Amino acid sequence: xxxxxxxxxxxxxxxxxxxxxxxxxxxxxxxxxxxxxxxxxxxxxxxxxxxxxxxxxxxxxxxxxxxxxxxxxxxxxxxxxxxxxxxxxxxxxxxxxxxxxxxxxxxxxxxxxxxxxxxxxxxxxxxxxxxxxxxxxxxxxxxxxxxxxxxxxxxxxxxxxxxxxxxxxxxxxxxxxxxxxxxxxxxxxxxxxxxxxxxxxxxxxxxxxxxxxxxxxxxxxxxxxxxxxxxxxxxxxxxxxxxxxxxxxxxxxxxxxxxxxxxxxxxxxxxxxxxxxxxxxxxxxxxxxxxxxxx
Numbered sequence: 647x648x649x650x651x652x653x654x655x656x657x658x659x660x661x662x663x664x665x666x667x668x669x670x671x672x673x674x675x676x677x678x679x680x681x682x683x684x685x686x687x688x689x690x691x692x693x694x695x696x697x698x699x700x701x702x703x704x705x706x707x708x709x710x711x712x713x714x715x716x717x718x719x720x721x722x723x724x725x726x727x728x729x730x731x732x733x734x735x736x737x738x739x740x741x742x743x744x745x746x747x748x749x750x751x752x753x754x755x756x757x758x759x760x761x762x763x764x765x766x767x768x769x770x771x772x773x774x775x776x777x778x779x780x781x782x783x784x785x786x787x788x789x790x791x792x793x794x795x796x797x798x799x800x801x802x803x804x805x806x807x808x809x810x811x812x813x814x815x816x817x818x819x820x821x822x823x824x825x826x827x828x829x830x831x832x833x834x835x836x837x838x839x840x841x842x843x844x845x846x847x848x849x850x851x852x853x854x855x856x857x858x859x860x861x862x863x864x865x866x867x868x869x870x871x872x873x874x875x876x877x878x879x880x881x882x883x884x885x886x887x888x889x890x891x892x893x894x895x896x897x898x899x900x901x902x903x904x905x906x907x908x909x910x911x912x913x914x915x916x917x918x919x920x921x922x923x924x925x926x927x928x929x930x931x932x933x934x935x936x937x938x939x940x941x
Contacts, residue, residue: 648744648936649717652704653929654697656684656724657751658772658802658850659900661696664925665704668719673929679703683850685772686726687792690735693724698741719745721932723754723924725773728790747935751924752777752790758927759896759920762934766887767920768880771899772853774800776883778893788886793849798879801853801901807872808855809833809844816840825866828858860904877908884913896920 651673653664661684665677681700684693701720702713720743727733727750740746752767752775759767766778766786774797775790793802812829815822816837822830830836832855833843843851862869884895895916897906906914922930 647717648719650714650719651929651932651936652701652718652720652743653754653925653927653932654684654701654720654722654724655751655754655924655928656693656697656722658683658685658687658725659853661700662923662925663697663700663704664929665701665708666929673933675929677704677707678925679707683772684724685849686724686729686732686736687849690732690739693736694739694741697722715742716744718743719747719932719936721747721754721928721930721935723749723751723928723931725751726792727751728792745932745936747928747932749931750775750777750787750790752787753785754927754931755898755924756927757930758922758924759898760894761921762930765894765896765918766884767896767898768799768883768887768902769899769924770799770801770876770880770897770901770905772801772849773797774803774879774883774899776887778887780893786887788883793852798883799876799901799905801856802849803879804859804872804876805852805855807875808859808869809840809847809852811868812840823866825858825862825869828862829855832858856901860901863908873905873908876905877910877913880905881910881913884916891916894918898924 651666655662661681663679666673666675679700684696755769756767756777768776776788778786814820815826833840859869863873
């Protein structure tokens with residue numbers, strides 16, 4: 647018997663869990679928890695370890711010390727699910743949850759943002775992706791190719807460009823201002839330290855530099871150019887999702903709100919607030935899977 651539903655949003659920066667009781671037409675959320683990254687690119691075992699740890703936190707919040715997996719159905723929206731080998735390996739490693747539904751974090755973000763109804767989202771966090779559900783129930787996906795080849799407008803995409811700027815500043819190829827100084831200090835303060843930082847950097851590390859881009863966007867021309875370019879990339883994704891520009895569009899993810907001021911006016915005019923987040927969408931997804939529905 648399924649007593650609990652679990653919704654998981656797992657990305658390259660963090661993991662968010664929503665816990666709900668089964669029963670009735672509406673979901674009754676009883677706990678939330680957050681933890682570290684659980685993108686599949688970090689390894690299947692690491693992803694499950696992180697997810698189970700965050701789920702355990704949610705159950706601990708309601709006084710249950712051990713996850714009652716046999717009584718739980720879990721829905722997961724994870725970064726990296728586009729890699730079908732990773733996705734299959736993740737499902738095969740299910741540690742014992744009674745039911746499991748897995749999709750991309752983009753799809754669960756879409757489900758959360760529009761309550762399972764037609765609409766479009768551009769999710770911008772560590773990575774980026776666009777998703778839409780059309781009126782006939784069909785799905786459209788744009789982007790989501792992964793860093794560094796894709797993920798335009800994402801935190802990692804911005805961080806990579808910011809890092810390239812300080813490389814040029816340290817070389818003396820271009821002048822640098824407060825933006826460059828803050829980045830160089832964060833990466834160790836010298837050319838040698840930046841080289842060490844680069845040797846250790848992954849997608850999450852590059853995304854950690856995006857906050858400097860946002861902070862200096864109003865005062866530094868390089869940071870401003872990165873943000874303006876990001877805004878154009880978001881618009882391009884949104885246009886490809888919905889050529890008619892009639893679907894409601896939600897900007898989601900940790901950088902969605904920060905990029906609003908940098909969007910073209912026509913794209914900004916289409917934007918509506920998201921009804922819920924990716925973890926809420928994952929809850930909706932697993933409930934629908936148990937009910938045998940698609941909407």
